[in-house]
């Protein structure tokens with residue numbers, strides 16, 4: 001049987017998982033599917049897939065697996081079965097971490113020794129590196145060494161360009177949350193975006209990260225397409241950090257000239273995720289978790305993932321992040337993945353992060369992440385102070401933001417608009433570049 005027919009048959013065989021009306025609609029669509037479906041027909045099937053994946057979150061579901069393979073195959077993508085939510089939630093991160101940090105030091109030392117080969121670690125092995133008995137300096141040195149062996153001595157510089165702070169979500173930890181009345185709201189129009197970009201371009205930057213609060217009306221795909229297309233001729237690389245889009249949405253941005261998507265899960269702990277993303281678009285756990293794959297399916301090859309340290313048990317979050325990264329690499333061997341571990345910074349929200357992360361813990365997490373995922377890039381933003389950023393450079397950071405502003409228009413157009421968080425490194429791009437050189441590394445102005 002042709003693989004596509006086999007996949008359709010597999011979906012049809014699992015339709016019992018759906019409510020009868022939905023099952024019947026999907027059955028009819030599949031029965032009428034032409035040999036070369038139009039994009040609109042593919043979108044329809046994609047929408048079914050999204051609904052099915054969201055409703056089956058965390059459960060074993062043959063329908064999810066077969067729908068996923070079918071939608072990939074209809075778009076000409078062939079790959080192994082996907083199980084994102086379950087692949088990650090299967091890692092019992094809190095237990096693993098507890099066992100490893102209380103386990104024998106000799107075991108942790110063995111894992112560190114093995115990590116020197118630069119092939120990376122599974123989450124369960126990475127847990128051992130969180131053992132407090134391991135010397136932190138030794139860990140940091142190993143991380144730096146392995147990272148340089150894989151990535152060379154270059155460190156990319158980039159800057160975020162905020163398009164909008166008019167958010168329809170209410171995340172407890174974020175200055176942009178809808179109910180924060182202290183924020184001066186602003187969405188840049190296209191000419192303002194170009195002016196902002198020009199002021200960054202003059203400083204030598206060639207890699208831009210477009211950031212926007214979640215607002216599918218003000219920041220819709222058409223607006224994003226226009227902005228990306230207008231910027232692209234003058235920028236070597238443009239990535240976006242936005243609320244999740246569909247495959248079609250990402251495809252439109254890729255056609256306009258975007259090359260990557262940054263999307264942090266913030267927390268992989270499902271219960272905490274629901275608690276901190278109180279309402280609004282961001283509280284769809286699975287939609288967010290599957291976003292990197294939708295972006296990759298659309299042809300955007302540069303992906304950034306991360307967790308916001310402080311809102312949940314950080315060691316467990318790190319292990320889930322490692323599990324997620326390894327999972328993505330297994331399915332998309334050519335992806336260019338980077339990870340980031342932003343620490344919560346106090347905002348004008350009154351939120352008190354329940355798991356503050358000390359500098360020492362943070363360095364241990366960073367070094368562990370480098371050794372577990374040496375093939376991935378490691379991004380450090382201006383949330384961290386200069387001294388910490390310099391330590392992280394030596395421990396394998398591969399990309400730094402510089403001279404960042406976290407409000408729309410903050411570089412030149414609208415300095416008065418509200419910022420997402422207070423930055424901690426106020427050095428100029430040239431000063432950051434100099435500090436990279438002082439660490440015997442080479443700053444580059446692209447990804």
Ligand code: SF4
Nearest residue numbers: 167169171174177213
């Ligand atoms: S984290 Fe994002 S979605 Fe949540 S309030 Fe802030 S900008 Fe909006």
